[in-house]
């Protein structure tokens with residue numbers, strides 16, 4: 001049975017949702033094990049075991065939080081040499097990308113990036129050309145090093161043995177190269193975009209910041225709804241970068257994705273195509289977004305949005321009176 005490792009990012013012991021997604025897939029592929037580094041890592045062991053980790057390698061040393069990339073890559077290299085996993089899975093998150101790239105260079109192996117499915121430790125599906133092409137790759141390297149896009153798998157708990165193995169790696173001074181000086185909270189409002197049940201997204205077609213603000217009003221009227229944006233809307237300054245959905249932004253997989261004034265460029269679609277139901281409002285009947293939409297409305301989003309908000313308010317008031 002292949003041994004599949006997950007490099008689990010966490011914040012003060014709280015694993016990122018991607019760690020649970022990757023563990024869910026890892027335990028379907030073989031024996032799932034996790035690695036967590038940095039302050040509070042030991043607190044992450046319990047939750048990681050709940051999602052199937054049989055073994056969790058832990059190093060609580062805060063050196064990994066302060067110095068980006070190299071310390072974790074070197075510690076991982078040593079663990080890989082000792083325990084010989086068949087694959088190491090990383091989520092496509094800024095820190096994990098650093099670590100994965102540096103580990104691949106140290107081991108002289110290929111790093112498979114942009115993975116959206118792992119069929120076995122040697123068969124991985126990735127995307128190319130802004131998400132417009134799928135590529136099935138055969139991976140002969142051991143371990144297979146795979147960077148997976150968030151939301152590629154649904155996280156489902158199933159307890160593993162959760163054996164905790166503390167590790168302590170001395171990190172030499174020459175590996176302390178890039179220091180993290182500040183951590184800024186993202187400024188997106190409302191629930192976490194990647195995990196929201198409904199995403200209300202807007203693009204350039206909304207025409208102004210005032211119109212874009214209507215998305216927040218709409219989201220507030222829906223349950224567990226977050227606001228997303230295209231890169232054009234972010235560049236216009238209507239939404240913070242953390243709200244960008246797509247190839248270079250967040251990957252979402254909500255029950256419903258509402259797209260207002262969004263053309264449906266492949267780079268945007270790469271981050272939302274796996275939504276269960278896509279509803280698009282666009283003034284142009286030929287807009288590419290209609291090719292992937294389950295429900296398409298040809299119309300002016302600037303008129304439809306306020307009417308939708310009004311309708312939901314009326315319904316909500318009716319429910320409260322009843």
Ligand SMILES: Cc1cc2nc3c(=O)[nH]c(=O)nc-3n(C[C@H](O)[C@H](O)[C@H](O)COP(=O)(O)OP(=O)(O)OC[C@H]3O[C@@H](n4cnc5c(N)ncnc54)[C@H](O)[C@@H]3O)c2cc1C
Pocket residue numbers: 202203204205206229230231232233244245246247248249260261262263264265266267268271281282283284287299300301302
């Ligand atoms: C390397 C790279 C990475 C990228 N990464 C991303 C990414 O992660 N995410 C992302 O979103 N983009 C990304 N892009 C940019 C992407 O290619 C598109 O430029 C962008 O998604 C377009 O945003 P948009 O749909 O808001 O704007 P546009 O393409 O300009 O579309 C606006 C749409 O609004 C419609 N419209 C106009 N007026 C109205 C109205 N009143 N009512 C309704 N509809 C109206 C128009 O018909 C049009 O379809 C990337 C590009 C590159 C090169």
